[in-house]
Amino acid sequence: MQRRITSKDVAKEAGVSRATVSYILNNVKGVRISDETRGRVLEVARKLGYHLDIHAQAMKTNRSMSIGVVSRRNVTESRFVNVLGGIKDVLMKEKYNILLCSDELDEMGYPEYYRLYQSKKIDGIISISYQEQLNIEHADKRAELMLKERIPCVFADYHLKNPMVHSVDINYYHGGYIAARHLIEKGHREIAFMVPNLDTEQERQRIQGVSKAVEEAENVKLTVYKLKNSSNDFENNIVEVLMDRKKYSAIIVAWGLLASQTLYLANRMKINVPGEIAVISLAGDSSAIFTYPKLSTCELPLYELGVKSAQILVDDINSSGLPVSMSLPCKLNIRDSC
Amino acid sequence: MQRRITSKDVAKEAGVSRATVSYILNNVKGVRISDETRGRVLEVARKLGYHLDIHAQAMKTNRSMSIGVVSRRNVTESRFVNVLGGIKDVLMKEKYNILLCSDELDEMGYPEYYRLYQSKKIDGIISISYQEQLNIEHADKRAELMLKERIPCVFADYHLKNPMVHSVDINYYHGGYIAARHLIEKGHREIAFMVPNLDTEQERQRIQGVSKAVEEAENVKLTVYKLKNSSNDFENNIVEVLMDRKKYSAIIVAWGLLASQTLYLANRMKINVPGEIAVISLAGDSSAIFTYPKLSTCELPLYELGVKSAQILVDDINSSGLPVSMSLPCKLNIRDSC
DNA sequence: CTGTTAGCGCTTTCAC
């Protein structure tokens, strides 16, 4: 086991002091160092195979250059992963690393990421909402904790009540509105809206958005079907709605998976889409594009959500300012199902 | 800005020494401490809001308790994310955190994760192959580097030549074999195999596995279609193969997305699946289950891949031993398309 | 412009 090469070794070998080495390696400005010295030190560092000890550095600077990204357990959901992509792209540029955290509580009732922050393992937190997140009060409580302890933190897609924490949300109202609007412009006058029966801000906004578009139009009738969520198997629900198809010419479906399933069932029931019924989904990822027919969706700005969240967090860490809160619009992606 | 609470503060307040505090908080065995003292210290720590400084600890112990997971850029691929799930479940139990790394090279030609290891930010590395990873020599070179510097490292799904590094692979041969075998048992005698024309171990194994099953059977004819990869748009290729359909009664498709697209096109061309042609895919994730008809797949053991990789890495860090290399079998998941 | 030095907060050996 051989000793680690430290900045001391580099300094000695190069015939300068440790401070000089530190200045050069960190590119500290406001210190002028002759190009010759600089070159020599860099060369020696390379030759000796010197590597910074990040813990020693962190100890001095009180910065770990890591950001915690919190997910509710399931890293597998495509929603999570798309947001992560946006976060990663921003943080890489800013020299931050991403540390995956859970929010499971420890014996003392604190979430893991709280501990990681207090231990200085991460400099800030991005919390991404999880699907079917019912318990908003719970999230609000977490936000309180962050606020109280002044922990740099951004809530992504949480739609919190608390206006003092940074938040980036998705404008589901807008999504519902433009989707319904599109159908109306296409001439549909009887529209069904299929949405899981959940008491979440997300679904509430969608219903409002869809309703708004309908209200603005003339002679358009809307039927909202609230699907009972029996362990995520909506088959029976969907079949019922499809049986009802004399009552409308188009369906808006709240979720991507639900939409795929709807198309599947339509195929099975020999219902022509979009001929007999047009279908549009208010979410859904690219994996859904090979449904038959290709699904028209209202794309959620997931990548953007990640980008904005990361930017806000980095800004906050660098100079904590006023709380930022924004809401990102959706984008229509019309393919073949309507 | 108030001073950080240190173990010194806790020690003073509790009337013991810092060493005692450390022993208690880390649950060090081989040191007997009266329950009364232990309780008092814990209580004081809680009251004062003491939190360990993880960098100071890491500096002493030379352990950062983080593992780097390397992905080639695209964290969005479902392949990556499923493996990650397995890794996460194991590492959480072992008290390790996951740090997402890229393998982009820095000015000095080292991948990011190499730097992170040398800086002691991570204790080991799990490298997950990326799809269509063509350049095996390149990967072998990375493996050399890890080996030379004795960096704890596991290569997941790389099929490296070097037997000295830990590796966990997927047995694509097995996947191809059981899929073909299933079709043969179902009575199919003319089988087509559609595979992207890539010179990778993965596709080579698949072809071998499928061929093997065909050879073992009597009177079965296999036609291999190598698809030219023009920017991942295989539509024309697939249509051609489907036009050829008098020549076979079943198709094996190498990739999940390709399979979805095949079903889509079959629908569009009014070809009945599995009536006219049966279809089975050698990969594909759960998002594909709402194709019409529901796609039969040979499931890749992605979660397991993550689990095994993480276990091997942790073992290696704790007591570096002989190189482990294993290959995980696939699993048939027969739904409606064959 | 460069060097000296004092810690950052922790663990752990060694003495008591």
Add this chain to the structure above:
DNA sequence: GTGAAAGCGCTAACAG
């Protein structure tokens, strides 16, 4: 069983 003290490798304030 408990305590004193020696660093781990770095940065930044200060002195030269």
